[in-house]
Amino acid sequence: MKIITITINGKEIKLEKAVTVLEAARSAGIKIPTLCYHEQLERYGGCRLCLVEVEKMPRLQTACTLMVTDGMVVRTETEQIADVRRGILEFLLINHPLDCPYCDKAGECDLQDLVERYGPAKGRFKEKKRKVKESLADSAIVRNMERCIMCTRCVRMCEGKQGASAIAVIDRGGHSHIEPFSGGKFDCEYCGNCVSVCPVGAIMSRLHRHSYRPWQVKEQHETVCPYCGVGCTVVAQVRDDVIMRVIPKLGSAVNNGMLCSRGRFGYEFVGSKDRLTVPLIRKNGMLTEATWEEAITLVAKKLSDIKVTFSSQAIAGISSLRCTNEDNYVFQKFMRAAVGTNNIDTTARTGFAGAQGFIENIFGQGATANIISGLANSDTVLVIGGDPTTVNPILGLQIRACARRNGNVLTIGNVEGLRNFNPSKLLPKLQTEVTLLEGIVTALREKKGLPGSNAALEAKIKDITISADEVTRKTGVAETEFLTFVDLLADAATFSLVIGKDIVQSSGGSYKLLLLSAINYLANGRIYLLSERANEQGALDMGCAPDILPGYRPVAYPEFRKKCENVWHTELSDKPGLNLFEMVDAAEQGRLKAVYVMGENPLCNIPDSGRVETAFKKLDFLVVQDIFLTETAKLANVVLPALSWAEKDGTFTNMERRIQRVRKAVHREGMDDWKIIAEISKNMGYNMDYKGAEDVFHEAAKVSPLLRGLTYEDIENGDNIYPYKGEPLRDAMEEIQADRSARSVKSGTLYLKIERPLFHSGTMSTKAPALINIYPEAVARIGAGTAQALSLTEGDVVRVKTKTGSLALFVAIEKNDDNLSVKISNNFEGKSAFRLTDCNLDPVTKAPCLDGIEITIEKVTA
Amino acid sequence: MFNETSIKEIEEIRTKYPNSRAALLPVLYVAQREFGWLSPEAYEAVADLLNVPKATARGVGTFYAMYKQKPMGRHLIQLCTNVSCMILGAEKLVDFLKSKYGIEPGGMSPDGRFSLVIMECIGACGTAPAMLVNDNFYENLDKKNLEEILGKYQ
Numbered sequence A: 001m002k003i004i005t006i007t008i009n010g011k012e013i014k015l016e017k018a019v020t021v022l023e024a025a026r027s028a029g030i031k032i033p034t035l036c037y038h039e040q041l042e043r044y045g046g047c048r049l050c051l052v053e054v055e056k057m058p059r060l061q062t063a064c065t066l067m068v069t070d071g072m073v074v075r076t077e078t079e080q081i082a083d084v085r086r087g088i089l090e091f092l093l094i095n096h097p098l099d100c101p102y103c104d105k106a107g108e109c110d111l112q113d114l115v116e117r118y119g120p121a122k123g124r125f126k127e128k129k130r131k132v133k134e135s136l137a138d139s140a141i142v143r144n145m146e147r148c149i150m151c152t153r154c155v156r157m158c159e160g161k162q163g164a165s166a167i168a169v170i171d172r173g174g175h176s177h178i179e180p181f182s183g184g185k186f187d188c189e190y191c192g193n194c195v196s197v198c199p200v201g202a203i204m205s206r207l208h209r210h211s212y213r214p215w216q217v218k219e220q221h222e223t224v225c226p227y228c229g230v231g232c233t234v235v236a237q238v239r240d241d242v243i244m245r246v247i248p249k250l251g252s253a254v255n256n257g258m259l260c261s262r263g264r265f266g267y268e269f270v271g272s273k274d275r276l277t278v279p280l281i282r283k284n285g286m287l288t289e290a291t292w293e294e295a296i297t298l299v300a301k302k303l304s305d306i307k308v309t310f311s312s313q314a315i316a317g318i319s320s321l322r323c324t325n326e327d328n329y330v331f332q333k334f335m336r337a338a339v340g341t342n343n344i345d346t347t348a349r350t351g352f353a354g355a356q357g358f359i360e361n362i363f364g365q366g367a368t369a370n371i372i373s374g375l376a377n378s379d380t381v382l383v384i385g386g387d388p389t390t391v392n393p394i395l396g397l398q399i400r401a402c403a404r405r406n407g408n409v410l411t412i413g414n415v416e417g418l419r420n421f422n423p424s425k426l427l428p429k430l431q432t433e434v435t436l437l438e439g440i441v442t443a444l445r446e447k448k449g450l451p452g453s454n455a456a457l458e459a460k461i462k463d464i465t466i467s468a469d470e471v472t473r474k475t476g477v478a479e480t481e482f483l484t485f486v487d488l489l490a491d492a493a494t495f496s497l498v499i500g501k502d503i504v505q506s507s508g509g510s511y512k513l514l515l516l517s518a519i520n521y522l523a524n525g526r527i528y529l530l531s532e533r534a535n536e537q538g539a540l541d542m543g544c545a546p547d548i549l550p551g552y553r554p555v556a557y558p559e560f561r562k563k564c565e566n567v568w569h570t571e572l573s574d575k576p577g578l579n580l581f582e583m584v585d586a587a588e589q590g591r592l593k594a595v596y597v598m599g600e601n602p603l604c605n606i607p608d609s610g611r612v613e614t615a616f617k618k619l620d621f622l623v624v625q626d627i628f629l630t631e632t633a634k635l636a637n638v639v640l641p642a643l644s645w646a647e648k649d650g651t652f653t654n655m656e657r658r659i660q661r662v663r664k665a666v667h668r669e670g671m672d673d674w675k676i677i678a679e680i681s682k683n684m685g686y687n688m689d690y691k692g693a694e695d696v697f698h699e700a701a702k703v704s705p706l707l708r709g710l711t712y713e714d715i716e717n718g719d720n721i722y723p724y725k726g727e728p729l730r731d732a733m734e735e736i737q738a739d740r741s742a743r744s745v746k747s748g749t750l751y752l753k754i755e756r757p758l759f760h761s762g763t764m765s766t767k768a769p770a771l772i773n774i775y776p777e778a779v780a781r782i783g784a785g786t787a788q789a790l791s792l793t794e795g796d797v798v799r800v801k802t803k804t805g806s807l808a809l810f811v812a813i814e815k816n817d818d819n820l821s822v823k824i825s826n827n828f829e830g831k832s833a834f835r836l837t838d839c840n841l842d843p844v845t846k847a848p849c850l851d852g853i854e855i856t857i858e859k860v861t862a
Numbered sequence B: 001m002f003n004e005t006s007i008k009e010i011e012e013i014r015t016k017y018p019n020s021r022a023a024l025l026p027v028l029y030v031a032q033r034e035f036g037w038l039s040p041e042a043y044e045a046v047a048d049l050l051n052v053p054k055a056t057a058r059g060v061g062t063f064y065a066m067y068k069q070k071p072m073g074r075h076l077i078q079l080c081t082n083v084s085c086m087i088l089g090a091e092k093l094v095d096f097l098k099s100k101y102g103i104e105p106g107g108m109s110p111d112g113r114f115s116l117v118i119m120e121c122i123g124a125c126g127t128a129p130a131m132l133v134n135d136n137f138y139e140n141l142d143k144k145n146l147e148e149i150l151g152k153y154q
């Protein structure tokens, strides 16, 4: 390799590859001022501030676009350059309102800093400045076009990185300004990544408007986003124990300077007035304030009594996909060691757990733990079962990046968030996906042959024969489209498969997963299983499931039980406990007497939630430990206030199985979830003495083969990803079971579809004002065609009904909808889509089948 | 939104360009012809048809003066007021258009009949003042022949 040598300001710099002069200078610690350059964005060369003198070149050159060549001699600070910079800055200020004292950006504004350093003290322009009204149309973002310097960083971000293309330069010359399509409201993905890159105060977050100056930020804490399974690194900037803002970090492994709306604008729930502050105990039917001592003693006593009167098996625990690994570890240990039951589960049971178990059973443990950024480098990505750009937005960006790099993005079903990227898509008729997938498996097998490395899987797929002709007849997919699709899959060299919950939560889900696994196997790819909660993977890995111990090891295996027994000094049952759904059944039948819920809202998050409510009302004793008085908490006998994500230390494990540190950012009176549990445990006679979260992790690392003795120090940088060092653990391959029964559907009928919105995640996001302002209330989303047929308009109140339940909702109309479904989310308490669904389970994955649920919709006249 | 003929025309245009973004300019022209100006709905129709983001379509459209960003009268008067035309009385013609038809420069007559755009030299300095009405060229203008000419455009 040839070394390139260049000289900048007399300093010799040796480079291994050709970079820009700017990058070369930066690598040598030489600062060149810039405005339009941003390391995340395509080069632009628009602002001219980075002009430098290059020997043998007639004019000044823009350092941000000029590539180095061997022997180049560059000067970055000369009289001539200073003159030019002064001139450019004078021009930039012609229309600038000079309202720095009033502007939130002051203190971290590139323009202010540059003018201070290079600028003219006074401008010579006498003309009137252009006036543009500041846009306050949005709750999250303020747009002030008087301050804009037209660097187009925001537009390049929105288009080239975020892939939303929601804003553009409007008009030209001195009238140019940045606008979303509407001219007012952004109506975009509200990722705020444009806010991150705007070098001046032209596009800013409204959340902390006029509330502080950058230099008043006293602390900042690097932690992990509390919302989804992507696990983005976020930096919480804090003053006086209040989060002033949350920003991303350039160079962080998962999200490298990008965030989605939830991660950036969803933090205000932490300081919500609705937070629980003191324990509540039900007295005379009313939840009444109590002391910690009263509450803890009561819970310990009640649970102990039930244990004696009935049995340990009459008690169950539901733990949290939002709590840390440490919380979850202690919770399951409490249930197993202090209470003495394996009755512990989480809402991961509604899809992720079963799907992951199913896939790992075929390919071995860790099969779904793949690096998210790898998606961008795949040459082919197949998306099925949902929209990754809303469920796991930052993962979605990687798929968009793949498309941008001319990778083949394929979808089965409509994926709205990828529409701008023209994916190849197949749209099979309702309930014909199985035929389509079987057709793909057949074609791939015929084209590529069976690899011969997975006998169990091959046994299941070797006899599947569905011809292209049959696919077309049954699914309505045109034969040519089908064949092109299959060709793309067969030609894939680096294939990725992204599986969303809609597939997992459908009748015949396990069989569809089998077929998808087969496609992945034949195309030699990797699987990404979308995960809606920050620590869904972690809760499972910590053993918060009725049949597994920490490390995802089956309770039935004596050697793993032994390992835990030794550390926990107690005996463990080898019988799997009740899973989430069995808990509801048992409560309904009166077999279950007490449930302890930590950081979960079962009344909203378990399908057929009406039945869950009835069942929970039958319990003798319900404890809910949460940060808000949720629907479920309102039914509780004891409510325990917990600390939120921002107030505690610990770790999350993301969907890549990357273990990352959650760091305490603000102080609040109260106890960590694990600490509360440990106190109750002590009161029940089972001591748990941990000095802190690190201590808990330490013990978990001893027990769990997945943590392999890791320490906080090891995971400091967030680069610890399963399988850490060496080969993934492989489970003994059992015979693969799958269920292919599909619910029947009729044409001309509407079906319920679970909406998984970008702006909400569980019910927690509804306590974040910025997100609530963007997506304020539960709606029934219907296609324009359906709306027309039923004479409904946006904002009408309708009653939607299924066999299971009914809800009154506002109508929202979607232009690009398929007109076959009514989409409802389960983010709003009392209006959860799960009030409308039954809870029939796939016999293999045990995930609820939420497809084929007929729904009627009727206008409510006032 | 678009009528059949326009859709055909757009599909035809689309085949001449490597990608749909490149086809934006001619397709925006079709939209302008069909809807009279580039309303938000027109931009959206173009964006949908070409599957380009609507903000991008609007960004492109607003860059060029030839795309109209507000409703236009049935006939477009493009009158020059640059040096030669000005010296020979173009400004009086502007006043006349205002008093007689109620059209402001850049505006539209209340009856929707005319729109007026002021031009910076249309290359007819020798026969100034000059104007275009729609695609037709007129020179040596005064109030009298201006009124006559406009009478032909109802």
Ligand code: SF4
Pocket: A157, A158, A162, A164, A165, A166, A167, A186, A188, A189, A190, A191, A192, A193, A194, A195
């Ligand atoms: S918030 Fe995100 S989607 Fe919206 S304009 Fe900014 S970058 Fe684009």
Ligand code: SF4
Pocket: A147, A148, A149, A150, A151, A152, A153, A154, A155, A178, A197, A198, A199, A200, A202, A203
């Ligand atoms: S709004 Fe900010 S980022 Fe966008 S062009 Fe203006 S100054 Fe640059």
Ligand code: SF4
Pocket: A225, A226, A227, A228, A229, A230, A231, A232, A255, A259, A260, A261, A262, A263, A264, A392, A393, A394, A395
């Ligand atoms: S993608 Fe997920 S983890 Fe990342 S910021 Fe958004 S919600 Fe948070």
Ligand code: FES
Pocket: A033, A034, A035, A036, A037, A044, A045, A046, A047, A048, A049, A050, A051, A062, A063, A064, A065
């Ligand atoms: S930073 Fe180089 S031209 Fe703007």
Ligand code: FES
Pocket: B080, B081, B082, B083, B084, B085, B086, B120, B121, B122, B123, B124, B125, B128, B129, B130
């Ligand atoms: S000045 Fe009017 S045509 Fe040239």
